Amino acid sequence: MHLFCHDNPETLTLETEIVDAQPGKVALAQSPFYPGGGGQLADRGTLKWSGGEAAVTGFEVAGGKVWHLLDTQTEIAGSVEASVDRDFRRTMRQLHTGTHILNAFVFQSFDGALVTGVQMAADGTARMDFDVPGADNDRLRALEGPINDAIRQNIPVNFAYIGMSVAQAEPGLIRSRSVAPPPTPDGKVRIVEIVGLDRQACGGTHLSSTGDCPPIRLLKIDNKGRHNRRVRMGLAENP
Secondary structure, eight states: OOOHHHHOTTOOEEEEEEEEEETTEEEESSOOOOOOBTTBOOOOEEEEETTEEEEEEEEEEETTEEEEEESOOOOOOSEEEEEEOHHHHHHHHHHHHHHHHHHHHHHHHTTSOEEEEEEEOTTSEEEEEEEOTTOOHHHHHTTHHHHHHHHHTTOBEEEEEEEHHHHHHSTTSOOBSSOOOOOOTTSEEEEEEETTTEEEEOOSOOOSBGGGSOOEEEEEEEEOSSSEEEEEEEETTOO
16 A cells, blocks of 8 residues: 555645545545554544544555544544644654564574564564574574664665565565565555665655664563564663
8 A cells, every 4th residue: 555654754744635534434635644554553643624623543444545533423524634643653663663673683694584473562662573493592682782783873764666576576575474565556565675784565654764763672582482483672762
């Protein structure tokens, strides 16, 4: 799915039009919100219109539309101001970029180990599950140093779209064992590249450079199966 927030990540407040409405939810002509996915939580925020305001409580994708779920059953129409919670978006961008840096070093250090699950949390922590046969947990813990070196280097983070067939043919571009980002209507997939470090398909929101991320702490490593290792990480300002 091609989202407004992918091309305009710094636009957090937008004047837009309601194109469809039902009790408790609306679809917008353009929306600054990220509706969630790939382990990243959906944006939070508000819609304001002449005479009213509602909190955005979630999202549904149906009928080719992204429905914004509201905390009111009032049916609204016309123009609205859509505003994303700035602090929450910032935390998610930092955390998602941090998971890509962790992913890069695990992939490089453990023979292309794939992700089997990921979930980010509102408190600035996340867990990532990796299929790592014969994993040495001490080696995993030792990745904290290289991760924070990459953050300090302030590496640019770029975005591009390529054809799904091209993405599937490039080794290491799709890192999840079971899930790939959904293609855009024209059959392309979004690629996130931490220049010189990592390149993979992803539909989430990210920083423009690694230096905007606080230091990462590897909080715990759990053995969740013979091959599976769960790495719990957190932003240093939210330990």
